[in-house]
Amino acid sequence: xxxxxxxxxxxxxxxxxxxxxxxxxxxxxxxxxxxxxxxxxxxxxxxxxxxxxxxxxxxxxxxxxxxxxxxxxxxxx
Numbered sequence: 451x452x453x454x455x456x457x458x459x460x461x462x463x464x465x466x467x468x469x470x471x472x473x474x475x476x477x478x479x480x481x482x483x484x485x486x487x488x489x490x491x492x493x494x495x496x497x498x499x500x501x502x503x504x505x506x507x508x509x510x511x512x513x514x515x516x517x518x519x520x521x522x523x524x525x526x527x
Contacts, residue, residue, distance in 0.1 A: 469481075470501070471497055471498070471501075473494070474490075477489060477491065478490060478491040478492070478493060478496065478497035479491070480498075480500070480501045480504075488500060488501070488504065
């Protein structure tokens, strides 16, 4: 059993958490909040690398959205 601790900057009660990575029949998956779990991957290491790529893609997409909003803001002035 895991004992969960507050994350950096969290002061309230610790929220329940589950493992992000799991395996089924020697295939590795990772869970995300928005959308279906991602996988299968042949190893946990491959799943971890895929998660890093997924996060980087999401951050790039969010940056593009923000830049688009800023451009629209300037067009309205």
